[in-house]
Amino acid sequence: AWGWGLQGGSRLWVLEAPRSLCAHACAQTGAGMFTPVSPGRPKDYALPNASWSRDMLDLYDRFLAMTKEGLWKRIPSYNNVLDHIPGKALRGLPSRKKDTRLFLRSIEAEGVGFEYVMFLNSSEKRVVCLFQPGSYLEGHPGFAHGGSIATIIDSTIGSCAIFVAGRVMTANLSINYMSPVPLGSVVLVDSKVDKVEGRKVFLSCKVQSVDGGTLHAEATGKDRVQVAQGVCKRVGVGLC
């Protein structure tokens, strides 16, 4: 169940959302597929569509097969993070604004924005994201904008930190770009939690080509498991 244990010094509040929360948030059914807990069924964008390349489909099939062994789970992807949270746990969270969308899902048309699906390996504290950057993410002609790479890295490490430690905010993200990512290509964004020190979660992430032959980028991140008191009061979590 989704429970809040508040501890905190003078300024900070640590929201200890039990790990079971995330597992609870997406009850797994069938072959590694998640079904959303919230009433109604928001569109799950992390499923194959006509824009996915052969590489993306093959990689997806490979990871989906691994979910059958139970170590990997597919993370559904809705266009609003609140859709990932079980109904009763939404209490105290900012109410959903009808015109907000998760940045990565802000381009509705298939194949031109962020085409991606994430898989979680809880025991390895790892989230791997299969990412196919679309044509609207262009930076240098023909290549993905560095900000789009930073976005998919931030979201992958953010999801990893959420599943390992609960609600987080990214405190620091450092990226080395080694090789540009061609638009329409498929890359593996492989993130893991390296250590947790109190409220700080340290993560690392590599962006590699499907054949592992090209390291496009590598990053380190520091996330923070906490909600600033102000935000806590604003959303009236009630336990502040």
Ligand SMILES: CCCCCCCCCCCCCCCC(=O)SCCNC(=O)CCNC(=O)[C@H](O)C(C)(C)COP(=O)(O)OP(=O)(O)OC[C@H]1O[C@@H](n2cnc3c(N)ncnc32)[C@H](O)[C@@H]1OP(=O)(O)O
């Ligand atoms: C429920 C299931 C859902 C699952 C399915 C989800 C699917 C869909 C998910 C999509 C996932 C999206 C993930 C997006 C992730 C974002 O984009 S978050 C947005 C970007 N980040 C922000 O806006 C954060 C802005 N910054 C802040 O709010 C505050 O600075 C922070 C980061 C919360 C830290 O504030 P604070 O807690 O007050 O920390 P502070 O007291 O200043 O420092 C505490 C410690 O942290 C260290 N620290 C603080 N800041 C830094 C820093 N920048 N660098 C290094 N050290 C730092 C300090 O040195 C200090 O260390 P110690 O002295 O304790 O050793």
